[in-house]
Amino acid sequence: MKGARRPEVRLPPLEPYGGGELEPDGDYDGLEFTEADFAGQDGAGARFMDCALRSCALDETRLHHARFLDSVLTGIRGVGTDLAEATLRDVELIDARLGGVQLHGAALERVVIRGGKIDYLNLRTAVLKDVVFESCVLVEPDFGGARLERVEFVDCALKGVDLTAATLKDVDLRGAASLEIARGVDRLAGAVISPSQLLDLAPVLAAEVGIRVEG
Template identity: 70%
Template sequence: MVRSGGRSGGGIAAARRPEVRLPPLTDFEGGGLEADGDYDGVRFGSVDLADESGRGARFMDCALEGCALDRTELSRARFIDSVLTGVRGVGTDLSSASLRDVEVVDARLGGVQLHGAVLERVLVRGGKIDYLNLREARLKDVVFEGCVLAEPDFGGAQLTRVEFRDCVLKRVDFSAVRMESVDLRSVAELDIARGVERLAGAVISPAQLMELAPAFAAQIGVRVEA
């Protein structure tokens, strides 16, 4: 189920959030992931998937709970109507993956490769993700809520109806990004390393405008002196 979208404050189009309702699940029996595998209604409970390869696999109505995803190969995988809770790992490869109607809760990840991925109706709530690579990705109806993103890279990505709520964005890279109805107003800490000139299509708060004023001035060649 999907919560219907509407308008957030200021007339910006609000993101449509996923509302995943999982059916009764079957526990994963082990044996490792399979490339192009088909996982339907499966619960992966505290499974060590480090160095496994599920390239091109499909996960539908699945729950991944407390799984280790160090260097797990999931490029071109598809996650549909699924919940990932407390997953952890470094170097997880989700390049060109597809996530639709997915919730990611309290993840602790580093160096996640999501370049070229497609995210639609995705909620990322809580947790901390370092060096998230979303270059050239397409995000539509995505909400980042109460999480810490350290040095995320959105270079060349397309963001449509994306909300950052009570998040910390450290050294974010918005180079060559395209934005439409992106809500940054409730970001707890907004630190833009590159791409401040690409904020057209976003809405920020008056306080954020004051903080970003020197960067905006530098972009148009204005010197500010006392």
């Protein structure tokens, strides 16, 4: 089992963001966004390099194909944020409060998601490599068709996970505080679970292979 490589984000001295709306294909380098309200704005294809986003609102923000590189996002919140096919590389996402965020088809590499709660996270067909979910709550995350390699769940609550058609390699679920798989239990090959998790999953595994447990 190969462990995930965590990002080592070292931000340079940052300039405060001057305000204004996000721009499609915008280029944001070495900026600090503090309590900015980007609700409903269009930043599709934008690039954020060496940036810090702190307590920003991203409700219905369009960030399709955006790139977040060597950046830290702290305390962001939003419902329906569109990050489909985005790239997150060497990123820390801390204490986020998100609902219905779209990350389908996205690429996440050397990413830590620490703290906070994300409801209905859509990671269908995404590629996750060297990603750590730590001390967070994921409600009904959808990994359908996704590829996960060197992904760790540490003190993380996983509720109603969908692994349909997902591909797992060196995925460590042993540290999850709770593990509830709604669909795709047959895709757990390539993952490591603890003995207690195996017991918890026994009814689902039995149902998957058609075993009746009676008595």
